[in-house]
Amino acid sequence: MALDTDTVRRIARLARIHVDDADLAPLADELNNILGWIEQLDEVDTDGVEPMTSVVEMVQRLRADQMNDGNLQDEVLANAPAAADGFFAVPKVVE
Amino acid sequence: MAGLTDLTIAEAGAGLDAGDFTARELTDAYLAAMDAASGLNAYTASTPERAREMADASDARRGSGDAAGPLDGIPLAIKDLFCTEGVLSTAGSHILDGFAPPYESTVTRNLWDAGAVMLGKVNMDEFAMGSANITSHYGPTLNPWRARTGEAAGKDLVPGGSSGGSAAAVAARIAAGATGTDTGGSIRQPGAFCGIVGMKPTYGRCSRWGIIAFASSLDQAGPLARTVEDSALMLQAMAGYDAKDSTSVDQPVPDYTAAMTGDIRGLRVGVPAEYRMDGTPPEIEALWQQGIDWLRDAGAEIVDISLPHTKYALPAYYIVAPAEASSNLARYDGVRYGLRVEGEDLIDTYERTRAEGFGAEVQRRVMIGTYVLSAGYYDAYYLKAQRVRTRIAEDFRGAWDSCDVILTPTTPSAAFAIGEKMDDPIAMYLNDIFTVPASMAGLPAISVPAGLSGDGLPLGLHMIAPAFGEETLFRAAGVLETAAGFDARP
Numbered sequence: 045m046a047l048d049t050d051t052v053r054r055i056a057r058l059a060r061i062h063v064d065d066a067d068l069a070p071l072a073d074e075l076n077n078i079l080g081w082i083e084q085l086d087e088v089d090t091d092g093v094e095p096m097t098s099v100v101e102m103v104q105r106l107r108a109d110q111m112n113d114g115n116l117q118d119e120v121l122a123n124a125p126a127a128a129d130g131f132f133a134v135p136k137v138v139e
Numbered sequence: 140m141a142g143l144t145d146l147t148i149a150e151a152g153a154g155l156d157a158g159d160f161t162a163r164e165l166t167d168a169y170l171a172a173m174d175a176a177s178g179l180n181a182y183t184a185s186t187p188e189r190a191r192e193m194a195d196a197s198d199a200r201r202g203s204g205d206a207a208g209p210l211d212g213i214p215l216a217i218k219d220l221f222c223t224e225g226v227l228s229t230a231g232s233h234i235l236d237g238f239a240p241p242y243e244s245t246v247t248r249n250l251w252d253a254g255a256v257m258l259g260k261v262n263m264d265e266f267a268m269g270s271a272n273i274t275s276h277y278g279p280t281l282n283p284w285r286a287r288t289g290e291a292a293g294k295d296l297v298p299g300g301s302s303g304g305s306a307a308a309v310a311a312r313i314a315a316g317a318t319g320t321d322t323g324g325s326i327r328q329p330g331a332f333c334g335i336v337g338m339k340p341t342y343g344r345c346s347r348w349g350i351i352a353f354a355s356s357l358d359q360a361g362p363l364a365r366t367v368e369d370s371a372l373m374l375q376a377m378a379g380y381d382a383k384d385s386t387s388v389d390q391p392v393p394d395y396t397a398a399m400t401g402d403i404r405g406l407r408v409g410v411p412a413e414y415r416m417d418g419t420p421p422e423i424e425a426l427w428q429q430g431i432d433w434l435r436d437a438g439a440e441i442v443d444i445s446l447p448h449t450k451y452a453l454p455a456y457y458i459v460a461p462a463e464a465s466s467n468l469a470r471y472d473g474v475r476y477g478l479r480v481e482g483e484d485l486i487d488t489y490e491r492t493r494a495e496g497f498g499a500e501v502q503r504r505v506m507i508g509t510y511v512l513s514a515g516y517y518d519a520y521y522l523k524a525q526r527v528r529t530r531i532a533e534d535f536r537g538a539w540d541s542c543d544v545i546l547t548p549t550t551p552s553a554a555f556a557i558g559e560k561m562d563d564p565i566a567m568y569l570n571d572i573f574t575v576p577a578s579m580a581g582l583p584a585i586s587v588p589a590g591l592s593g594d595g596l597p598l599g600l601h602m603i604a605p606a607f608g609e610e611t612l613f614r615a616a617g618v619l620e621t622a623a624g625f626d627a628r629p
């Protein structure tokens with residue numbers, strides 16, 4: 045199933061990566077090259093095989109539902125490109 | 140103090156204990172060597188002031204009889220994927236420009252608690268995606284080795300990747316050891332390319348907390364060092380249960396150096412038929428046979444085994460790893476840390492930040508991952524790959540009925556020149572053909588430098604053990620190391 049440029053545009057949008065229109069076709073070729081190579085997996089008989097969910101056999105651990113840190117506003121915001129009044133600052137979202 | 144940087148971690152620890160030199164002298168020797176070798180571009184950030192403070196504190200502990208153990212006072216390099224408190228941590232990416240974490244990763248915290256000294260952060264492929272250390276925003280790291288003859292003679296060579304800065308620094312004697320991370324071969328392949336030991340523990344042995352995530356079901360931290368014993372000493376300190384990583388395993392950490400008895404009589408060494416692949420250079424095949432002979436001569440029993448799904452591990456990896464990466468890298472949006480490129484609105488800001496902040500290979504993998512997880516394709520790609528992964532794990536489980544460790548080559552070639560394989564992603568991916576299957580099954584594995592190629596470049600042999608079989612792995616690797624007697628230097 046080869047990707048066309050419309051599909052690549054849709055994937056780029058889902059991935060939140062800006063791609064110029066002129067770059068869509070070469071990118072489609074690159075991705076198709078990789079996906080074509082991956083399709084050899086169709087040779088493997090996986091009928092009745094469970095998909096792997098955990099590579100090491102382990103029981104999911106639980107912990108008490110209690111807060112164990114917090115009050116870290118300054119640390120959380122320390123690396124933000126823009127912050128104001130204790131919040132992350134972003135371009136206007138609601139008119 | 141010439142010569143201090145030539146000592147192994149074990150030798151340096153003995154010298155410190157004997158009072159032959161101080162941790163401060165050892166650290167200063169490394170800092171001077173780092174300056175002299177800056178052309179390798181191994182370090183992305185050096186921390187000389189912190190290193191000297193840590194070394195002085197180590198000397199004070201030793202002076203009062205409170206040395207923390209064999210790593211106390213040992214200068215290490217830290218892969219830039221590990222978050223280090225207050226020190227630039229970028230994963231080799233433009234998108235993490237200026238990021239100084241307010242916390243410390245568990246593995247590095249464990250090393251500092253063991254007394255180790257931080258020399259700085261080392262270069263890597265962007266977000267650990269690569270096999271040549273050429274996708275870093277900070278430019279390529281050079282392999283300290285040069286080819287004597289052949290096509291690559293006279294050219295700058297890649298150190299392998301993604302832990303290329305770690306491997307180059309240890310090989311060039313500008314760190315006594317280094318941390319790395321391995322998702323599909325990112326410790327073992329650069330270890331082989333730089334003529335040092337690279338070790339990936341069992342998935343869950345080291346905490347992933349504070350390590351910038353690439354593919355969470357595969358990522359695992361491990362040591363790069365000049366000897367098997369040094370690797371064992373480092374893993375001893377790095378490993379252990381951590382409540383902050385729900386996939387870290389709550390099992391005691393065995394005494395790894397004690398396991399290195401030098402005795403492998405009766406050990407069953409599996410040799411998988413499927414690793415004999417078309418196109419593997421004869422010198423790689425010959426080294427593999429040499430390794431088999433060395434282990435047999437040391438008393439091991441050689442067993443022919445079959446791992447039928449070997450050839451499907453790499454394509455399955457290139458679904459699973461990008462899928463997990465596309466999810467993990469969603470957090471880089473220009474809002475919370477790092478680079479922001481302003482756009483027309485919020486969505487455009489996300490898209491332009493990620494277009495400028497991620498390099499070409501990262502963008503490619505995020506898009507592959509997004510596609511294979513998208514509606515209508517999830518079953519055909521992602522679930523299929525996870526089923527193949529179950530098959531790969533079953534292959535290994537079956538093999539352990541007839542053998543205790545598996546021996547293979549580490550890489551299908553020696554280091555290549557910077558610029559090669561750049562325009563063909565699949566040719567680059569094939570570097571990991573021998574290392575990816577163990578990653579897909581979560582198994583511990585190690586690369587030991589075992590010989591030189593015809594052109595004078597190091598080649599590694601690779602051993603795989605059952606889950607939590609690190610003691611067996613170190614024991615067997617120690618015997619292989621002794622037999623190989625690899626003492627060539629860059």
